[in-house]
Amino acid sequence: MKVKLKIDRIEIDRNLIKNATKSAKKKGMWSALDYLAGVSKAEVPLDQGPLKNSCAVDVADDGSQGTVSYDTPYAVRQHEEMGYQHQGGRKAKYLEDPANSGAVAQSMRNLLRRAFEEEM
Numbered sequence: 001m002k003v004k005l006k007i008d009r010i011e012i013d014r015n016l017i018k019n020a021t022k023s024a025k026k027k028g029m030w031s032a033l034d035y036l037a038g039v040s041k042a043e044v045p046l047d048q049g050p051l052k053n054s055c056a057v058d059v060a061d062d063g064s065q066g067t068v069s070y071d072t073p074y075a076v077r078q079h080e081e082m083g084y085q086h087q088g089g090r091k092a093k094y095l096e097d098p099a100n101s102g103a104v105a106q107s108m109r110n111l112l113r114r115a116f117e118e119e120m
Helices: 013-019 022-041 073-080 097-100 102-119
Strands: 001-005 057-058 065-069
Touching: 013 102, 022 057, 022 065, 022 097, 022 102, 097 102
Parallel strands: none
Antiparallel strands: 001 065, 057 065
């Protein structure tokens, strides 16, 4: 299960993106995706923890894009199967829902913006 995010698809000031250094883009993208991973981990189905512990954040060297992924043989099935019963607060769509949340997106934009502004 993987979500990919490109910096040019994030709604922040285009001039801020254009003028950001490579290290600022990488730092910002990592911060934003790490935040998404944290929110997702709070929703991921939990038994003994292998699925939650398989979560990884990866950012391209130029910081232009990155991914949040879960890597177990059953990650996709747990994500897509809406009929499974999960412990309180745990659910299917554990990565998709946070990725599509307006509040999470705003926090991610703020983290990117902060990283860019710190480098200016």
